[in-house]
Amino acid sequence: MSAEAGQQHPLGIYYKIWTLLFVLSGFSYAVDFFEVQGAMRWTLVLLFMALKAGFITAIFMHVVWERLALVLTILGPPIVLLLLIAFMAIEGNYTENARFTYMGHDRDAVALTPGDLHGDGHGEEAAH
Amino acid sequence: MSEAAAIQAGPQEGVGGLVDDWSSDKQAYHVPWGKAMMWIFLVSDTFIFTCFLTGYLNVRLTTTEPWPLQSEIFALSIGGSDPIPLILIAIMTFILITSSGTMALAVNMGYRKDKIKTFWFICATAAFGASFVGMQAFEWTKLIVDEGIRPWGNPFGAAQFGSVFFMITGFHGLHVTGGVIYLLWVAFRVKRGYYDDKGYEIVEIAGLYWHFVDLVWVFIFAFFYLL
Numbered sequence: 001m002s003a004e005a006g007q008q009h010p011l012g013i014y015y016k017i018w019t020l021l022f023v024l025s026g027f028s029y030a031v032d033f034f035e036v037q038g039a040m041r042w043t044l045v046l047l048f049m050a051l052k053a054g055f056i057t058a059i060f061m062h063v064v065w066e067r068l069a070l071v072l073t074i075l076g077p078p079i080v081l082l083l084l085i086a087f088m089a090i091e092g093n094y095t096e097n098a099r100f101t102y103m104g105h106d107r108d109a110v111a112l113t114p115g116d117l118h119g120d121g122h123g124e125e126a127a128h
Numbered sequence: 129m130s131e132a133a134a135i136q137a138g139p140q141e142g143v144g145g146l147v148d149d150w151s152s153d154k155q156a157y158h159v160p161w162g163k164a165m166m167w168i169f170l171v172s173d174t175f176i177f178t179c180f181l182t183g184y185l186n187v188r189l190t191t192t193e194p195w196p197l198q199s200e201i202f203a204l205s206i207g208g209s210d211p212i213p214l215i216l217i218a219i220m221t222f223i224l225i226t227s228s229g230t231m232a233l234a235v236n237m238g239y240r241k242d243k244i245k246t247f248w249f250i251c252a253t254a255a256f257g258a259s260f261v262g263m264q265a266f267e268w269t270k271l272i273v274d275e276g277i278r279p280w281g282n283p284f285g286a287a288q289f290g291s292v293f294f295m296i297t298g299f300h301g302l303h304v305t306g307g308v309i310y311l312l313w314v315a316f317r318v319k320r321g322y323y324d325d326k327g328y329e330i331v332e333i334a335g336l337y338w339h340f341v342d343l344v345w346v347f348i349f350a351f352f353y354l355l
Contacts, residue, residue, distance in 0.1 A: 007332055008239045018229035025225055029218045032199050032354055042355065049350035053343055060232050060339045062332070068142060069149035070157050074167055081178045088182050092189025105192035111285035113200040114211075114275055 007062040017059045024048045024055075160329045163336070170340045173303075177344050180296050181351055187288040196284035198353050201275065202267070217353050220263050221345065227256035228342040231311075231335045238331035243318055246331060250315035253338060257308040264301045268294075293352070300348060303341050310334060 028048045031041055058064040063071055099105050139158055140148050149156050157164040188195055203211035234249035271277045271293070279294050281287040314334045317323060323330055 006239045006327070006329060007235070009236070011233070011236060014229065014232045014236065018225070018232070021225045021228070022222065025218075025221050028349065028354060029214065029221070032214050035199075045350050045354045049346055052346045056228065056339055056343050056346065060228055061336055061343075067139070067149060067158055068146040070159060070164070070167065072146065073157070074171060077171055078174050078178070081175065081182075084178070085182055085185065088186045089189065092186045095190040096192060099190070099192045103192075107192075109192075109194045109285075111194035111196045112283060113197055114203070114284075115200065117275075117283055 007065060009062075009065070013059060017055050020055060021052055024052045028052075160327070160333075162333050163329060166333045166336050170336065173340065173344075177296075177299070177347070180299065181347060184292045184296065184352065187292065188286070191286040191288050193286035195286050196282065196289045201271070201277075201284065202353060204270075214353060216263060216267055217349065220260055220267075221349050223256050223260050223263070224342045224345050227253045227260070228339055230256065231338045235332045235335040238318065238323075238328035241324075241328065243321065246328070247315050247319045250311050250318065250331070250334075254308045254311040254315065257304050257311070257338075257341075261301055261304050261308070264297065264304075268297075296348060296352060300341070300344055303344070307338050307341050310337065 025048075028045060031044045031048075036044060063074060066074075100107050139145055149158065199213035200211075202217050203213045204216050205211045206215065230249050231253040234246050234253060237245040237249055276283055277290045277293070279291045282290050311334055314330060318328075318331065
């Protein structure tokens with residue numbers, strides 16, 4: 001913990017976290033590859049994201065070994081951002097609903113894929 | 129006399145240490161000033177990227193056009209195969225994590241005063257970073273030239289897709305590019321022995337920046353490409 005000695009830690013912990021980050025990234029990619037959808041997709045993607053972000057900040061950026069004064073300076077201010085995100089999510093949902101309800105936008109519109117446009121049939125394949 | 133005793137015992141830990149640090153006359157953070165300043169810069173950068181991502185959240189929620197399917201758009205065929213969803217993005221993610229690991233090793237070797245290993249680990253990190261930017265350039269070219277995606281519209285769905293994509297990945301790419309230049313500068317100073325007297329904290333400070341760039345990518349990967 002002492003700052004005078006610098007952040008000197010055994011190499012083993014870096015190798016472990018490094019491996020873990022690879023595994024978690026692999027899991028994230030697997031979620032897309034195996035086309036997990038809906039609430040499960042959100043849960044898994046956000047969980048792997050939070051774990052990766054946490055390990056990078058805590059171990060690679062040494063936050064877990066810093067003094068509380070610095071840790072709170074780093075982690076405190078970004079907490080207010082959660083409020084911004086919550087407000088914008090509520091506001092966004094409201095606006096979208098208003099547009100569907102009062103402005104006649106199509107709720108069932110479906111996005112096109114590169115396959116649809118280039119006519120190579122991949123759009124249909126991907127639908128399975 | 130209690131003051132003298134406290135100095136003897138070194139800084140307190142925990143909440144008591146927090147109060148001591150924040151109320152001290154001279155110095156609040158017991159780290160090199162460069163490190164404190166880098167952290168304050170990174171916190172402000174966190175706000176910038178969060179504003180971008182929150183803006184993305186808002187336009188994606190409010191638009192009534194369907195959002196283009198990322199795993200289709202970012203699919204790539206390798207050697208004439210069927211398009212593999214998000215494959216390039218996955219490779220870019222792994223490259224950035226690899227570079228984070230080599231950077232952590234560089235910081236560790238720096239504190240061991242092993243100049244040669246520090247130099248090469250930083251160079252490896254910079255090389256991974258440069259290849260990341262190269263792949264991003266390839267991705268942008270594919271999206272602009274082959275798929276016709278523009279900041280003001282695209283053939284697949286919501287026009288905001290392009291604006292968000294170019295702004296967020298572009299700003300992140302600039303950070304990576306800047307990081308590569310910064311790292312190379314530090315690497316050559318390490319090699320010349322510039323930090324022998326000054327101390328190797330600068331490698332850790334450069335490392336903080338690099339890990340932050342990786343950290344931002346974790347969020348971009350999840351929110352923009354996966355969800």
